[in-house]
Amino acid sequence: MRVDCHQHIWPPALVTALRERDVMPYLRDWTLYLPGENPYQVDPAAHDVERRRAAEHADRVLVSLSSPLGIEHAADGADLIDIWHASALALPDPFRVWAAAPVAAPDGPALARVLREDRIAGLQLPATALDSPDAIGHVAPLLEVLERSGKPLLVHPGPAPAEPGGLPDWWPALVPYVAQMHRSWMSWHVAGRRRHPGLRIAFVALAGLAPLHHERLAARGGPAFDRDPNVFYETSSYRTDAIAALARVVGPAAVVHGSDRPYAEPLDPVAFHEAYFTANPARLLRQP
Template sequence: MRFDCHQHLWPPALVAALRQRDAMPFLRDWTLHLEGENPYQVDPAAHDVERRRAAESAGRVLVSLSSPLGIEHDPGGAELIDIWHASALDLPDPFHLWAAASVAAPDPAALTKILREDRVAGLQLPATALGSPDAIAFVEPLLTVLERAGKPLLVHPGPAAAEPGELPGWWPALVPYVAQMHRSWMAWHVAGRHSHPSLRIAFVALAGLAPLHHERLSARGGPAFVADPNVFYETSSYRTDAIAAVARVVGPAAVVHGSDRPYAEPLDPFAYHDAYFTANPARLLR
């Protein structure tokens, strides 16, 4: 089976809930308003379930709550997370989902319940909740539940902080998102793996290319890099040069295909290692 480990698809119930909000994040018609990004004009077709289903060639597609919305960090975000779970579980095949969880007030009991669902692949957390050893310790109850369930963690960019002045629309994806992924990868290798020795974890967007800094890490007194068979690197928005460079460091068995659709398109399976689409995701998801 061919996998796409990372897409976003907003069910109608989630769209309606975002339109009812007055505080960010919220939708006005199809314009998305976020604290740290310019207003974004959402393409309605991108969240048309039947249109997306018809466009799929993967046998299993994992969709997730868009962590840059900041819902997981919102003290009142639990209701939206519940709406996400209920509506995403009703999506037709090939769509399965990553669970979400509040990182403002972690609720391991709620996570335990949703992880029992067969269509739930694992848990997605924002990189902004995993950016230091202390941050990882704070979400320890969620990670413990996840590890006990035998399901993996997906680390996704979180909300971008508000910045002064006008910035181009691509800025969050290329600057704060990449930095968040880099930081969460470093924190995981410093503190996360020691606390969760068997937890499988995948970093979106090749972990912001963090593995390519292993020589500098060593030169500056950090721990020597050793490839971890339970750490995976998802490909979204990257192509040949970056994927090949990361695979040389971490090994090709650690790379899993994810597209980040509708923000980027899937890779051509005939142009890349077949295991990125099949065997490697299957090992991540088990």
């Protein structure tokens, strides 16, 4: 079974909810407004379920809430997350769902109820909720429930901070998103695995290439880096050079394919290691 571990699609109910908001994040028609990014013109076809199904070559596609929206951090995020779960779980095959959870006041029992759904692959959290050892401790009620469920964690870039104007549209994806992934990986390396020894975890976008800094980490007195069979690295937006460099450090068995569609396209299975699409995602997800 070929798996795409990371895509986004906004079901109609979520689009409606975003259009009804008067504080960010919100949609006006198909223009998205976020505090830390330029207004973004959303392509409606990118969220057309039947078009997306027709374009898929993967046997299973895992879709998640767009964490850069900041919904997990929002005061009213729980309501939007409920809408996400209800509408995403109704998507047809080949789609499966990463759960979401509010992070300001983590609710373990609420997450446990969602994780019982067969179509829920695991939990996605924004990297901004895991950006220090203390932050990992704060969301421990969620991670403990997730660990007991046997399902994995996906770490995704969170909202970009508001900055002075004039930055190009690509800036958030290349600067704050990458830095967030780097911080969350370092925090997990320092504190997360010790707290949650059995949890499988996948970092989007190759963890911001954080493992490539293992030599500098050692030179500056940081903890030793060892390959962890329960840590995975998802490929979205990266291609040959970055994937090959990371695989040399973490091992090819740790790399899982994810496209981040509609913001990037899937890798070509012919050009990359077949295990990235099949065996490695199966170990992350513990598929039968």
